[in-house]
Amino acid sequence: MEQYIIKGGNPLVGEVEIGGAKNAALAILAAAIMTDETVMIDNLPDVNDINVLLEAIEGIGARVQRIDRHTVKINGSHITDFDIEYDYIKKIRASYYLLGALLGKYKRAEVALPGGCNIGSRPIDQHLKGFRALGAYVDIEHGKIIAEADHLRGKHIYFDVVSVGATINVMMAASMADGLTIMENVAKEPHVVDVANFLNSMGANIRGAGTDVIKIRGVSKLHSTTYSIIPDQIEAGTFMFAAAATRGDVTVLNVIPKHLEATIAKLVEIGCEVEEFDDAVRVVSKGALRNTQVKTLPYPGFPTDMQPQIGVTLALCKGTSTITESIFENRFKYLDELARMGANVKIEGNSATIEGVNGFSGARVSAPDLRAGAALVIAGLAADGITIVDDIVYIQRGYERFEEKLRSLGAQIEKVSTEREIQKFKLKVC
Ligand code: UD1
DSSP: OOEEEEEOOOOOEEEEEOOBOHHHHHHHHHHGGGSSSEEEEESOOOOHHHHHHHHHHHHTTOEEEEEETTEEEEEOTTOOOOEEOHHHHHHOGGGGHHHHHHHHHHSEEEEEOOOOBTTBOOOOHHHHHHHHHTTOEEEEETTEEEEEOSOOBOOEEEOSSOOHHHHHHHHHHHHTSBSEEEEESOOOOHHHHHHHHHHHHTTOEEEOBTBSEEEEEOOSOOOOEEEEOOBOHHHHHHHHHHHHHTTOEEEEESOOGGGGHHHHHHHHHTTOEEEEOSSEEEEEOOSOOBOOEEEBOSTTSBOGGGHHHHHHHHTTSBSEEEEEOOSOSOOOHHHHHHHTTTOEEEEETTEEEEEOOSOOBOOEEEOOSHHHHHHHHHHHHHSBSEEEEEOTHHHHTTOTTHHHHHHHTTOEEEEEOSHHHHHHHHHHHO
C-alpha cells in the first residue's frame, strides 16, 4: 500500500501548473460517446478516476485512443452494450453520467445504482426525477437503474435540490430529446458550464448554463469536436491553501481566477496577500493568520471540496474559526486525524469549531477521502517532524503527480510503499 511520507516545516515557494478539471472531464468523457463521430478531448488530468471511466467507456464498445497523457480521442459509433457494471460505479460514482449520455443517444441505459460513499449518503433521486420528466421509464431492479424511452420529450423541470450531478446528467439526456427542456434551480459550477460548452461544440443547443435556469432545445444528432477542458479550481485551491498553511509564496498557473473567487476571499480574510493575473493567482502567507467563518454552499459559494483544505489552514490561524458543512453529512473525518497532529477541534453535527494552535506535530494519519487526504498532506507539510499519510489511493484519484508538484515547490515528500523506503527518506531528511 502506498503512503506519503513528509518532513514538514518548509514554506512552499514557486510556481505550479494546474491541470484540467477532473469533475468536468468525467462528464465530458461520458458525453463524448453521444456522437458517432470522433471527438478529441485535451487538457484531461491523468488521474485514476479518469482512467477508470475511460475503461468503462471502452467496456461498452466505444473506441478510446490515447494521444498523449492529457489528450484522448473517443469514438462512440460501435457501442453495443448499454449496461455499466457495478465494478465501475463502485470505483467511480461519476460513471453514472453514462446514464444521461446513453439515454439521450440510444434512449436506453442500465447503470448499477451507486451507493453512498465516504463523504455521505449521496442520493440520486433528482437525476431520476429529471429522466422521468423527459418521458423515460426508470426502474431500479437488482441494484441497477434501468432507464428507457421510445422518445424523450422536452419538459419544464424544477429540481428540489441544487445538484451538480443531476444538472449535468439531465442536461445530457435533454440535449437529444424532442423539443424544449427548461431546467430550473440547477447547479452553476464552472464544470456545469464546461459540459454545456462541450455539448454545444458538438451541435447541442444549450443556453443559460452558469445561471439558475438552463434551456435546451433538443437536437437529433451530435457531431465531432475538439475540446479543451477548463483548469481544476479544486487542485488550484489546494495549492493555494498549502501556500497559506506553510507560510509560503505560491503562484498557481493556468487557472481561471474568476472560478477561485470564494477561495481567494477566504485567503484574504485570514490574512494572506493574493495577487490575481489573467490566468494565474499568487498567494503570499507571511503576516499573522487570523480566524474566520466558513459555510460550504453550491457555486459561487465556498466549495465543499475545499472544506478540508481550509479546515487544516484555520487550525493554524489565531482565534476561533467555525465551519458549517451544508452539502455532505460526513466531511469532518479528517479533523479527527488532525487532532492527532495537535489541532484543537470540536465537531457538532454539521459544524466544526476550530481553536487555532501554534503548530502541528507530525504523526501517522489516514486519508479518509480524496480532498480530506490532500488536506492531511497540507497538514504534514506545515507540521513539525515526520508525517505519514496512509490510504493515498484516494488522493491519487484526483491529483496528478501531487508529490512531484509539491516537491517542485520545495516540499520534502515522497511516495513510499516499504519500511525500507521510509527509513531511507528519514535518513535523507533528518
Ligand atoms: C459533485 C462533485 C463533488 C462535489 C459536489 C458538490 C463530481 C464528479 N463530483 O458531486 O466533487 O463535492 O458536486 O459540489 O462532479 N442530492 C440529492 N439528490 C440528488 C443529487 C444530489 O439530494 O439526486 C444532494 C446531495 O446529497 C448533496 C447535494 O445534493 O447534499 C449536492 O450534491 P451534488 O451537487 O449532486 O454532488 P455530486 O454531483 O454528487
